[in-house]
Amino acid sequence: MYWSSLFNVRMKRLNPSVIQEMMTLISKPGCISFTAGEPSMDLHPLEKIRSAFDETLFNDPEVLAYSEPSGDPGLRAWISSWLEKNQYAASNPGMERIFLTNGSQAGLNFISLMFLKEGDKILVEDPSYTEAILSFGKEGVEFLPVPLKEEGPDLQVMEDFLKKNRVSFFYSIPTFQNPSGRSISKERKREILKLAERYDFLIVEDDPYRELWFDSPPPATFLSLSRDDERVIYLGSFSKIIAPGLRCGYMVLPLSVMKKAAELRVALEINLPAIIHKTVLKVVDDPLFSLHLDNIRSTYRLRRDSMVKNVNELLTPLGFSFSPPQGGFFIWGSMKGLNGLEFSRYAAINEKIGVIPGEGFFVGAGGENYLRFSFAQVLEDQSREGVIRLSRALKNFVRTE
Numbered sequence: 001m002y003w004s005s006l007f008n009v010r011m012k013r014l015n016p017s018v019i020q021e022m023m024t025l026i027s028k029p030g031c032i033s034f035t036a037g038e039p040s041m042d043l044h045p046l047e048k049i050r051s052a053f054d055e056t057l058f059n060d061p062e063v064l065a066y067s068e069p070s071g072d073p074g075l076r077a078w079i080s081s082w083l084e085k086n087q088y089a090a091s092n093p094g095m096e097r098i099f100l101t102n103g104s105q106a107g108l109n110f111i112s113l114m115f116l117k118e119g120d121k122i123l124v125e126d127p128s129y130t131e132a133i134l135s136f137g138k139e140g141v142e143f144l145p146v147p148l149k150e151e152g153p154d155l156q157v158m159e160d161f162l163k164k165n166r167v168s169f170f171y172s173i174p175t176f177q178n179p180s181g182r183s184i185s186k187e188r189k190r191e192i193l194k195l196a197e198r199y200d201f202l203i204v205e206d207d208p209y210r211e212l213w214f215d216s217p218p219p220a221t222f223l224s225l226s227r228d229d230e231r232v233i234y235l236g237s238f239s240k241i242i243a244p245g246l247r248c249g250y251m252v253l254p255l256s257v258m259k260k261a262a263e264l265r266v267a268l269e270i271n272l273p274a275i276i277h278k279t280v281l282k283v284v285d286d287p288l289f290s291l292h293l294d295n296i297r298s299t300y301r302l303r304r305d306s307m308v309k310n311v312n313e314l315l316t317p318l319g320f321s322f323s324p325p326q327g328g329f330f331i332w333g334s335m336k337g338l339n340g341l342e343f344s345r346y347a348a349i350n351e352k353i354g355v356i357p358g359e360g361f362f363v364g365a366g367g368e369n370y371l372r373f374s375f376a377q378v379l380e381d382q383s384r385e386g387v388i389r390l391s392r393a394l395k396n397f398v399r400t401e
């Protein structure tokens, strides 16, 4: 049977990602990886997760039954007051507006399935998160790439697009962005919200790195600045602050969308595992959770410092330029004339060091000179050794080209 001819148009639009290719290349013994955009295993609150899971099963065995399609009411209520307490939202949105998801990725896919159709146009930061591009792209949309500068998206380009196109939404990762590590300033967000009103489009705010700030808390969210006028869909996640394998995230949706989202959930998967939601609730509701957040922030800060120092010492003199990130997981930089994709393959094969080429993060032209290094999982000695390998690879690669 020739299966590939049976795939529908969505399946045909999916492509293997460069990230997967790099992960495979550096899965051999002796390799050092700067590829993984995920938290460090040693920072998962393992004991707490284990005891919360056990307690839940022991005290609350009905978690094994089918449950509410929007997710556990207790966790939704906790999220709703957390959003207010931490000023993610201007006021408490109410648990009726919190829709739990299998991580933000599933939230992005709900948005794709609920709102996108072939030919729709969406504004995206350029560069942007590859898997979001995959999720929206499989619906056959057209991307309008808005260059992402240090202070945020280029407003002039954005407005030029808006004058000529009707767009469904602007997809933004406003805090410590993947891949660039940049955050959009409060002023720039206000300008974008004005454009959203003038040209009537939604903002999809994907914010999984918000709690991972190193020096000072990040600028206010689009959600809070919009005074919650239902123009912003906010996506949060516990992946980067607890553990991605729990697959637990959420969306803040307008009340009128919640019912439809629950209907879609039933059609797709009936409900999510209540055992996970109740476990996550026990983890976040523990008074020690804020200490856990302090701990992961300071550990990632040290890892950032170490990699920034090594890159400054060993790669900057070779022409690699970058701005140290203020939070999140990534160092993002470029080198004039470098073919990032070829270089990443070369470095993985010849020096056993994995980095991600920038090209895959761009929907517009360009990006071939960029590289992304993640420091989240990299201990100090590996950081030094990895950057030494990178500098050797860069020198030899440039020589052999």
Ligand SMILES: Cc1ncc(COP(=O)(O)O)c(C=O)c1O
Pocket (backbone or CB within 6 Å): 037, 102, 103, 104, 105, 106, 129, 173, 178, 206, 208, 236, 237, 238, 239, 244, 248, 249
């Ligand atoms: C910007 C962005 N959005 C969403 C996700 C997916 O996160 P989750 O594990 O919550 O699905 C990631 C993961 O790397 C990400 O970087």
